[in-house]
Amino acid sequence: xxxxxxxxxxxxLPDAYGNLHHLSDYKGRKIVIYFYPKDNTSGCTTxxxxxxxxxxxxxxxxxxxxxxxxxxxxxxxxxxxxxxxxFILLSDEDIKVCSYFEVYVEKSMYGxxxxxxxxxxxxxxxxxxxxHVFEKASPQENAAEILKVFK
Numbered sequence: 001x002x003x004x005x006x007x008x009x010x011x012x013l014p015d016a017y018g019n020l021h022h023l024s025d026y027k028g029r030k031i032v033i034y035f036y037p038k039d040n041t042s043g044c045t046t047x048x049x050x051x052x053x054x055x056x057x058x059x060x061x062x063x064x065x066x067x068x069x070x071x072x073x074x075x076x077x078x079x080x081x082x083x084x085x086x087f088i089l090l091s092d093e094d095i096k097v098c099s100y101f102e103v104y105v106e107k108s109m110y111g112x113x114x115x116x117x118x119x120x121x122x123x124x125x126x127x128x129x130x131x132h133v134f135e136k137a138s139p140q141e142n143a144a145e146i147l148k149v150f151k
Contacts, residue, residue, distance in 0.1 A: 001101065001102040002133070003130065003133065004131060006130045007130075008130060011023050011096070011097050013092055014073050014091050015076070016076035016077040016079070016080045017077060021088060021090060027126070027127070027128060029064050030062070030063045030125060031064045031066060031128075032058070032064070032065045033122045034047070034119075034120070034142065035067075035068050035103045035117050035118065035121070036048070036117065037116055037118075037119060038071060039075045039076060039078070040082070045083065046139040046140055047119070047139035047143070048083060051065055051085075051142075052084065052085050052087070053143070054143045055087060057147055058147070065088065066089075067085075067088070067089045067090070068089075068092050068098065069089075069092065069117055070092050070095050070104075073091045076090075098117055101122065103117055103118045104117055104118075105118050120133070120134060120135055120137055121134040121137045121146065122134075134146070
């Protein structure tokens with residue numbers, strides 16, 4: 001997993017509507033990038049809705065919120081529309097960005113091993129350098145924990 005102090009390389013991914021976003025588009029602003037396993041699952045929906053419910057506080061502080069999973073653009077569009085999500089969701093279907101951040105890892109459920117996205121959150125400063133890492137982000141508490149960092 002990328003560490004505090006790492007300057008994040010620029011990347012480009014499509015959002016829920018197929019528009020391309022470059023990390024460099026947000027240079028000069030603080031950025032929250034949260035990685036999550038799958039659209040429309042209970043934990044991921046809880047986390048996304050917590051960011052949605054706190055979105056005005058992020059906006060007031062000019063903080064960009066970006067969610068990333070390996071779900072398709074089509075899946076993201078439905079997720080955004082079903083839950084009225086006001087922030088950016090990016091699709092990393094080829095898992096390049098998840099792999100770069102080292103959040104695509106071996107997981108285990110009911111004794112079966114598989115590869116998946118580890119729920120993790122990174123805060124980047126205006127220069128794109130990681131200032132905080134939440135390695136095992138809580139779906140319920142993650143948005144509030146991040147806001148505490150910015151108080």
